[in-house]
Amino acid sequence: MEVFEILKTLREKNNLTQEEMANRVNITRQAVSRWETGETQPNPEMLKVLSREFNISINTLLGSPRQLYCQCCGMPLTEDSMISREPDQTFNEDYCKWCYVDGEFIYKQKDSLIDFLLQHMPNPQNQSDDERRKLFDSMLSQLKHWKA
Template sequence: MEMKDTLKKLRENHHLTQDQLAERVMVTRQAVSRWENGETQPGTETLKLLSKEFDVSINTLLGSPRQLICQCCGMPLNEDILISRESDGSYNEDYCKWCFTDGEFAYQSKESLVEYLVGHMPNPEHLEEEERRIQFDSFLSQLKHWK
């Protein structure tokens, strides 16, 4: 879905007129109309306000153009409910809610995450524990958080 359609659907689902939405995010009704017609898109700061107003990620507002992946554990973030939040309640699209919550990381080291994964992830290939540790470490090392 395109951003213009997403924004209009969210506005209507929240029973807001263009005027009401404009007032809440401090723009003109004409600006909201141009967004919904696909003529323009909101700037970064307005996207943050819209994200907070509708309680959706910016990626969702933009029509989900990117496949988000937790940069700590590698989990796909294909639903907003999986995305972490900062202490102010805003979305942090870099991490899942299990790795980062309220401005705090759950895993203080890559080794602690590897330890958790070895103990909790399925092992359908029946690999030895050390081989699994090596695979998890290799995968995690490619993620932004552990580089």
């Protein structure tokens, strides 16, 4: 979906007129109309306002142009419900809700996350824990949160 289609669908899903949507985010009805025709797009600050007001990630508002991955555990973030939140409830699109909660990282040390993965991730190739630990460490070390 294009951004203009997403914005119109968002408005309609919330049973709002263009005027009502404009009032919710403190802009003119004409601005909403221009978004919905594709003439213009919301600026970055307005995307943040829309994200907060309608509980939708900026990535989703933009038509999911990039695949998000948790930068702590590497899990694909395929739905907004999986994305972490800051204490003010804005989305933090870098982390999943299981690794980052209310501004705090759950896994303070990479080894604690690796221990969790060893216990909970399938092991179809019957690798030893040492082999799996090395693999997990190698993969996690490429993510933003664990880069040295």
